[in-house]
Amino acid sequence: MIAVPGRRREDAVIPEAFAYHRPTSVQEAVGLLAKLGEESRPLAGGHSIIPMMKLRLASPAHLVDLAGIVALKGIRTDGNDIVIGAMTTQHELAGSDLLTTKIPLLRETSLQVADPQVRYVGTLGGNVANGDPGNDMPAVMMCLGASYHVAGKAGERRIAARDFYQAAYFTALEPGDLLTAVRIPTPAAGHGYAYEKLKRKIGDYATAAAAVVLTMSGGKVASCSIGLTNVGETPLWADEAAKILVGSALDAATVKKAVAAAEAITAPASDARGPAQYRTKMAGVMLTRALARARSRAR
């Protein structure tokens, strides 16, 4: 360790200094976030924000740890919806019998997030609130028509996942807001689903990924929804592509047309995962595979 003059060894941390708060209720957390303002950030699993703080890309003066708030945990049904507490981990999503039966797409996606170590602590709330287009859950939530429960200074409100993402790391959350739960309408019985993700290695973010949920009737697509991950500043809901498929038998010509429509809304960055044009094409390949697999699973 390098000795820094005037600094004790135990004070030498990589991030900027910050104050740590550990509320035990949603009300207390919202009160703290409202009082501390823009200088404060919720801390969930810490697997996105702590690396950002270590790189000093984020330097919140206050971290409000949500780990002590029991009400933010758990998976329950509410009428036709399934409601998942924000602090539910990706590991818990993958292990839920209820989700495996009712929304198997969530188990399939959870198992493609990072690696088991990250999934043990990384939370659904942190994944969808983070605003990183590389996170896997946001496009899946758009695909499923999910909405987010948000508690803030002005009380509680719900925001559709399809309206939530504004730009990279910019969401509809206001300073002081806490995302408390994710509400998902249970897809129709017998629906087909798939999450296809191209990554360079286990534990990597997507080069491109596609989520599909569809229903079939009489050999034709009755309904279809498509989400795309990491091929734009935000996760994408490929509504036009899905509309092209409805009423078709998923024949090659129609799939090609829909894939072209999906590719047209992408605008990925050229980065270590490949040039933009390649990533757009990979989004098309992932979508083609996801459609075929969803079709094979639909009853």
Ligand SMILES: Cc1cc2nc3c(=O)[nH]c(=O)nc-3n(C[C@H](O)[C@H](O)[C@H](O)COP(=O)(O)OP(=O)(O)OC[C@H]3O[C@@H](n4cnc5c(N)ncnc54)[C@H](O)[C@@H]3O)c2cc1C
């Ligand atoms: C090595 C590695 C590989 C990874 N690979 C992937 C991957 O392939 N796919 C993927 O999707 N993710 C990946 N991740 C990210 C991981 O899934 C994170 O855990 C997740 O994105 C954030 O969840 P968290 O609970 O750790 O949130 P945190 O890091 O605690 O928080 C993330 C952000 O969301 C805010 N926040 C958290 N909870 C709330 C809330 N309830 N309300 C409002 N704001 C909130 C925080 O203030 C912060 O800004 C990877 C992470 C690592 C370290």
